[in-house]
Amino acid sequence: MSGPSNYQPSHPALKWLEQRLPIIGLVHSSFVAYPTPRNLNYWWTFGAILSMMLGVQIITGVILAMHYTPHADLAFKSVELIVRDVNYGWLIRNMHACGASMFFLAVYIHMFRGLYYGSYKAPREVLWILGVIIYLLMMATGFMGYVLPWGQMSFWGATVITNLFSAVPYFGESIVTLLWGGYSVGNPTLNRFFALHYLLPFLIAGVVVLHVWALHVAGQNNPAGVEPKTEKDMVPFTPYATIKDFFGVTCFLIFYSWFIFYMPNYLGEADNYIPANPAVTPAHIVPEWYYLPFYAILRSIPNKLAGVVAMFSAIIVLVFLPWLDSAKTRSNKYRPLGKQFFWIFFVVCIGLGYLGAQPPEGVYVVLGRILTVLYFAYFLIVLPLLARIERPRPLPNSIADDVLAKSGRKAVATAVVGLVAALSLFAGSTGDARASEGQENPPSAKWSFAGPFGTFDRGAVQRGLKVYKEVCSNCHSLQYVAFRNLSEPGGPGYTPAQAAAFAAEYKIKDGPNDAGDMFERPGRPADYFPSPFPNEQAARAANGGAAPPDLSLIAKARSYKRGFPWFLIDFFTQFQEQGPNYVNALLQGYEETPPHGVTIPEGSYYNKYFPGHAIKMPPPLSDGQVTFDDGSPATVKQYAHDVATFLMWTAEPHMEARKRLGYQVFVFLIIFAGLMYFTKKRVWAAAH
Amino acid sequence: MATLWPFISQMNPDASTIAAGAPIEVDLSPIAEGQDIKVFWRGKPIYISHRTKKQVEEVRKVPVSSLIDPATDQSRTKDGHEQWLVVIGICTHLGCIPIAHEGNYDGFFCPCHGSQYDASGRVRQGPAPLNLPVPPYQFVSDTKIQIG
Numbered sequence A: 001m002s003g004p005s006n007y008q009p010s011h012p013a014l015k016w017l018e019q020r021l022p023i024i025g026l027v028h029s030s031f032v033a034y035p036t037p038r039n040l041n042y043w044w045t046f047g048a049i050l051s052m053m054l055g056v057q058i059i060t061g062v063i064l065a066m067h068y069t070p071h072a073d074l075a076f077k078s079v080e081l082i083v084r085d086v087n088y089g090w091l092i093r094n095m096h097a098c099g100a101s102m103f104f105l106a107v108y109i110h111m112f113r114g115l116y117y118g119s120y121k122a123p124r125e126v127l128w129i130l131g132v133i134i135y136l137l138m139m140a141t142g143f144m145g146y147v148l149p150w151g152q153m154s155f156w157g158a159t160v161i162t163n164l165f166s167a168v169p170y171f172g173e174s175i176v177t178l179l180w181g182g183y184s185v186g187n188p189t190l191n192r193f194f195a196l197h198y199l200l201p202f203l204i205a206g207v208v209v210l211h212v213w214a215l216h217v218a219g220q221n222n223p224a225g226v227e228p229k230t231e232k233d234m235v236p237f238t239p240y241a242t243i244k245d246f247f248g249v250t251c252f253l254i255f256y257s258w259f260i261f262y263m264p265n266y267l268g269e270a271d272n273y274i275p276a277n278p279a280v281t282p283a284h285i286v287p288e289w290y291y292l293p294f295y296a297i298l299r300s301i302p303n304k305l306a307g308v309v310a311m312f313s314a315i316i317v318l319v320f321l322p323w324l325d326s327a328k329t330r331s332n333k334y335r336p337l338g339k340q341f342f343w344i345f346f347v348v349c350i351g352l353g354y355l356g357a358q359p360p361e362g363v364y365v366v367l368g369r370i371l372t373v374l375y376f377a378y379f380l381i382v383l384p385l386l387a388r389i390e391r392p393r394p395l396p397n398s399i400a401d402d403v404l405a406k407s408g409r410k411a412v413a414t415a416v417v418g419l420v421a422a423l424s425l426f427a428g429s430t431g432d433a434r435a436s437e438g439q440e441n442p443p444s445a446k447w448s449f450a451g452p453f454g455t456f457d458r459g460a461v462q463r464g465l466k467v468y469k470e471v472c473s474n475c476h477s478l479q480y481v482a483f484r485n486l487s488e489p490g491g492p493g494y495t496p497a498q499a500a501a502f503a504a505e506y507k508i509k510d511g512p513n514d515a516g517d518m519f520e521r522p523g524r525p526a527d528y529f530p531s532p533f534p535n536e537q538a539a540r541a542a543n544g545g546a547a548p549p550d551l552s553l554i555a556k557a558r559s560y561k562r563g564f565p566w567f568l569i570d571f572f573t574q575f576q577e578q579g580p581n582y583v584n585a586l587l588q589g590y591e592e593t594p595p596h597g598v599t600i601p602e603g604s605y606y607n608k609y610f611p612g613h614a615i616k617m618p619p620p621l622s623d624g625q626v627t628f629d630d631g632s633p634a635t636v637k638q639y640a641h642d643v644a645t646f647l648m649w650t651a652e653p654h655m656e657a658r659k660r661l662g663y664q665v666f667v668f669l670i671i672f673a674g675l676m677y678f679t680k681k682r683v684w685a686a687a688h
Numbered sequence B: 001m002a003t004l005w006p007f008i009s010q011m012n013p014d015a016s017t018i019a020a021g022a023p024i025e026v027d028l029s030p031i032a033e034g035q036d037i038k039v040f041w042r043g044k045p046i047y048i049s050h051r052t053k054k055q056v057e058e059v060r061k062v063p064v065s066s067l068i069d070p071a072t073d074q075s076r077t078k079d080g081h082e083q084w085l086v087v088i089g090i091c092t093h094l095g096c097i098p099i100a101h102e103g104n105y106d107g108f109f110c111p112c113h114g115s116q117y118d119a120s121g122r123v124r125q126g127p128a129p130l131n132l133p134v135p136p137y138q139f140v141s142d143t144k145i146q147i148g
Helices: A012-020 A023-031 A042-067 A075-084 A089-116 A125-147 A152-167 A172-180 A187-218 A237-262 A289-300 A304-324 A336-356 A363-389 A399-405 A409-432 A458-470 A483-487 A496-504 A536-542 A566-573 A578-588 A636-651 A655-684 B005-009 B015-020 B053-061
Strands: A035-037 A234-236 A507-510 A519-522 B024-027 B036-041 B044-050 B084-088 B099-102 B107-109 B123-125 B137-141 B144-147
Touching: A012 A023, A023 A237, A035 A237, A042 A075, A042 A089, A042 A187, A042 A237, A075 A089, A089 A125, A089 A237, A089 A289, A089 A336, A089 A655, A125 A152, A125 A187, A125 A289, A125 A304, A152 A172, A152 A187, A152 A304, A172 A187, A234 A237, A237 A655, A289 A304, A289 A336, A289 A363, A304 A363, A336 A363, A458 A636, A483 A496, A578 A636, B024 B036, B036 B099, B084 B144
Parallel strands: none
Antiparallel strands: A035 A234, A507 A519, B024 B144, B036 B044, B044 B084, B099 B107, B137 B144
């Protein structure tokens, strides 16, 4: 990609090919002999990291598409079946779901790096604009991908985002109908989003090729921001950049794996484990963390059309950045004022992200407006003005001089790690800031499955199953759990024969038979737990208007806000037991008489931990109701704890496999990163 | 340009979706005073409220000029059937479903971004810019309406 290659293959077969299609020469000149500046720091490895992430997302995405069903009635279930039944399906799904967040995290670092070091300035304007196009495509892809699992947040996120287009004057409603293919978000919408979600990554890959091409024409920018003058300023791409990129990628993989194996739902949304329901709106509709700054800008403007225009302008303004900032000095290292304003801008972006996750009321609205003004002021006022008034510090004569003058490379590496951690924590904070409000959090119980080496307490899962069977199953279904699961590794630990015997106790409706009639037969291991009600309406009618939710995923579909500073600590301690804590507390949270000043409607019961406190479910458990064979106490406390353990297993039957594989991957990656680091040091020893 | 049209037009609702969006009839007789029901038409929730005398009086007393999106209650209901309010239950802000009988105006409250509507479905507190829309409907008899 950088002009004709001087590469000469020695093998006759390769020579033959090279004369007909000079592809090896192209690769050689682009990724082997290609000269890169000597002074690049680790911020420059994010290009390689992003290429890897695009590859990971495409490969995992194609695999997931082979198992996924893009239909409004089947999508949610098909995702659950991927996670439960497909071999390593849980791994591939976690890689893809967390991968989206990692992809955006990397692209934000890449963009801020470009901003700090002035990588958008001549002659790299087209390179920068191609980057903005990639970012826009990524946003569209990420949004449509989030719709596909068809959970509550998927559905309502799609509704809110597509409704943005209704702000267009005159044609708004027609555009929205066109996007939906119906009169509301529905099956046609899901179908087309799936098709586009599959298509767009390949478009991104195409634009990435242009981006790399443009990069190789203009050459890389560097921390000093001076153009290379002599050969001494440069090192060949291989081995220097290659080995450095490998080390950067490995470090990033360690960070990424922390999410895949230990915190898969940390960046997600508990509500998305509830199937989409067009009749119920979640209390807070919040987009994924990577859209939050723009969401904050949208909401800070009281006029709908102006809000939408501002939100899109916030991205489009980046296209004009090369001309808004006309300062001659590229790198902010040599711009004393520019540097300060850059960091203010960085904080503004983080602040907008935080506000995007908060309810739009009171002080948050005022702050949102201030930060929105500051965001635009940076591009439209500060940068043009600085270019005229700022007196930059003297630049080094050449890149080689910069390298000689440099110390503290380690500081940069630490900064990378620090920033990555800070950004991810910020992302996590937004995730936590969305759960229930205005009431006491459930106390944290002790769980055998918590932490990186946690395993299910077999006895507790078995006892929980008994409580479910004798009590909960009278009203609550468990539709994603099959009897065969009871004998699978990592579960209650029954033998296949025991599971079959357990199944045979149930009557399963089957048919039609040869006469065309439905009939009942004893359950088989392949059958799923039968539901107590034939449909949701029947469940609703029999329970005073509130349908008892399915319990398969309840331990992942319920959460609560942990608040500052707990969400920070949770990232390191891998705390993610909000769901079981909630179930455990709810079952014990009934009180005969509500506290003073709280009125509970007729037919409801006071529960300390239920959002709103008025729950339709009567206290389900009482002491002595279920007897255990293993001598565990027959108390509500024991029942609640066991059933919560059981429901954590039903929500994630492969949790033990996830944590075990995580341990192996971590050992491998840490050793590999160490080897990479020392190889890199060796390779670079002469170049510094 | 004409070549492009089929490729754009195919995105619009297909024949079966349009057919499923045909008018529906709703029997009002089981809805007691002060109650409301939610029916779905074209995938959209439609609230049908049987308003109390007090609610009707209150919403008709409000000076129209003080509203965010000025409209009289008379223009949003059918003459002779003023106890019935029929509105599309989709918040005009960003499309969430407001909850009936909540908020400070004895009407609807949107849990997403806090918009409040009165018992006539008129927005009384932002961020929603417009009143809840009234779907096309007519009374077939005193106790039955046709929506669409």
